Amino acid sequence: MKKTLFSLILSSLLLPGQAQDFDTYFTDRTLRVDYLFTGDAQKQEVYLDELCALPHWAGRRQHLSELPLEGNGNITMKDKATGEVIYRTSFSSLFQEWISEKEAQSVKRGFENTFLLPYPKQAAIVTIELKDVRHRTSASFTHEVNPNDILIHQRGSTHVTPHRYLLKNGEAKDCIDIAILAEGYTAEEMELFYRDAQAACDAIFAHEPFARLKDRFNVVAVASESEDSGVSIPRKNEWKATAVSSHFDTFYSDRYLTSRSVKAMHNWLAGIPYEHVVILANTDTYGGGGIYNSYLLTTAHHPMFRPVVVHEFGHSFGGLGDEYAYTSEPSPMYPYDIEPWEPNITTLVNFESKWKDMVPEGTPIPTTPEKDRKLLYSKVGVYEGGGYTLKGIYRPTTECRMKINEAPRFCPVCERALEKMIHFYTY
Structure with a gap:
């Protein structure tokens, strides 16, 4: 009964208020944008590599200007003529993980990154932004897309992999x-x-x-x-x-x-x-x-x-964070004074935006880990240890699929986050 009620509430929140905009601004094709993310720990840059056109669009056709999660970066497409935001998406990248590695202190590298956007009918302006661990823009790049550009590489119409x-x-x-x-x-x-x-x-x-x-x-x-x-x-x-x-x-x-x-x-x-x-x-x-x-x-x-x-x-798919921990040292990816964007870990800086509504009244924070195996994966609390560090980062349950291989399921918080993502894409 509770799951049914949740689905109804979620459906009402995610009604496709902009579903009609897809046919206004886009054709049933995909614009594949290939970028190079380059730099080191001190400075990052984004370069355009190639534009490709694919035969069909398999992405969402509603919530076009919304982001399901913040991610470590985002892409915004605007209609050039009106300046209206017509599509947004978010992402993370291996390059942004590498920046926190020791090698990035002394070496500059470039990483390939590819993103799929709906194919615009008219000229569009695309801006891509990379975010640092404090959620500040660390690099951005803006370019124009002319859908009639003869140098957009046409792929997938002749040879298709079995x-x-x-x-x-x-x-x-x-x-x-x-x-x-x-x-x-x-x-x-x-x-x-x-x-x-x-x-x-x-x-x-x-x-x-x-x-x-x-x-x-x-x-x-x-x-x-x-x-x-x-x-x-x-x-x-x-x-x-x-x-x-x-x-x-x-x-x-x-x-x-x-x-x-x-x-x-x-x-x-x-x-x-x-x-x-x-x-x-x-x-x-x-x-x-x-x-x-x-x-x-x-x-x-x-x-x-x-x-x-x-x-x-x-x-x-779900943008879930790792709930395991193996060091008492702070993770370079998760400053203690910043709330992580991942829905299943928290620093308690903005716990209201996470799973506070799922914590039973009277539950102590932090919460003592459960010893009853029946409750390991289901009793929601605020358990210290997650995001690779044993201190200062908290997870929703004692155990979860995002913590150990032996877990039989995702915890309730992860399940809710995944369900919300599925509804975002399909409602």
């Missing part, structure tokens, strides 16, 4: 479209990939709120072939030629598996409707990574594959 739908509930305009890419699978291993992709799909939709709202999603497995089987493990001096050139040891962390070949990911997907990208690596080495509104990458043959892919999807 693919197979694992879940098909409707047209792309009505559903959230998830694409699962193969990484480190040769042509001879594609049936193995399709089985692994089905396992990933089943794992995600075994969790709430995805199970209850499964009819809002399409899932397609995309057979992006690699020359070599497996993925690169630099610490073992193993380097493979793979579809998106992923590797472990990102930022010298053994299990952090990522790719900086972001354009390659999107080139494989050209011509297939998609919004969110899941990449499965053909290896049994433990690891993964998920970046909000960018991609997730995880290993397909480790025993913990299923809980890990769900955890990383919590990052890439």
Whole structure:
């Protein structure tokens, strides 16, 4: 009963007040914008790399000028003639994580980043902003998009990567479209990939709120072939030629598996409707990574594959923060005097904006961790430890899918945040 009431309230809050604007300003195509994020810890810059046109638009057609989450950056598109904001989206990036690493103090690097925008009918002005850990603009770049520009690269109309739908509930305009890419699978291993992709799909939709709202999603497995089987493990001096050139040891962390070949990911997907990208690596080495509104990458043959892919999807789809902690030192990503934008961690600076309404009256803050296993994942409080640090950052429950692999579910706060995101995209 409570879930039904929540859904009704959420629906009333997210009524598509701007649904009519899509046909006013956009065509049923995608403008793919490729940027380079460059710099070091002291200074960052954004450069335009390439504009591409894709055949269809799979993104939202309502709440066009709203952001579901703040993220670590945002993109705003304005109609050039009127100055009206016609589309906004937010994101995080591997580059912004790298800035907090020691290497960024002495080395300048560039990272690829790709974003999908609805294709404007008339000239538009696009502004992209990167935010620092204090939520201040650290870099911005503004450019004009002429939809008739002959140098906008037309992709996806002639060659489309072989693919197979694992879940098909409707047209792309009505559903959230998830694409699962193969990484480190040769042509001879594609049936193995399709089985692994089905396992990933089943794992995600075994969790709430995805199970209850499964009819809002399409899932397609995309057979992006690699020359070599497996993925690169630099610490073992193993380097493979793979579809998106992923590797472990990102930022010298053994299990952090990522790719900086972001354009390659999107080139494989050209011509297939998609919004969110899941990449499965053909290896049994433990690891993964998920970046909000960018991609997730995880290993397909480790025993913990299923809980890990769900955890990383919590990052890439829902913008959820990590609830685990391993040091008493402050995290460079989460200053104690700033409220994190992630919905499931807090510094208590602005707890009203988080899950305060879900904390039972009389619950002490901080809350003593539960010992009763029945309450580990469900009793909402304010438990110290999260966002990688044991002190000053708080999480909603004792345990959660965003904290440990053994958790059977997301905590109630994470479930609510994910449900809100699904409604944002589909109402």
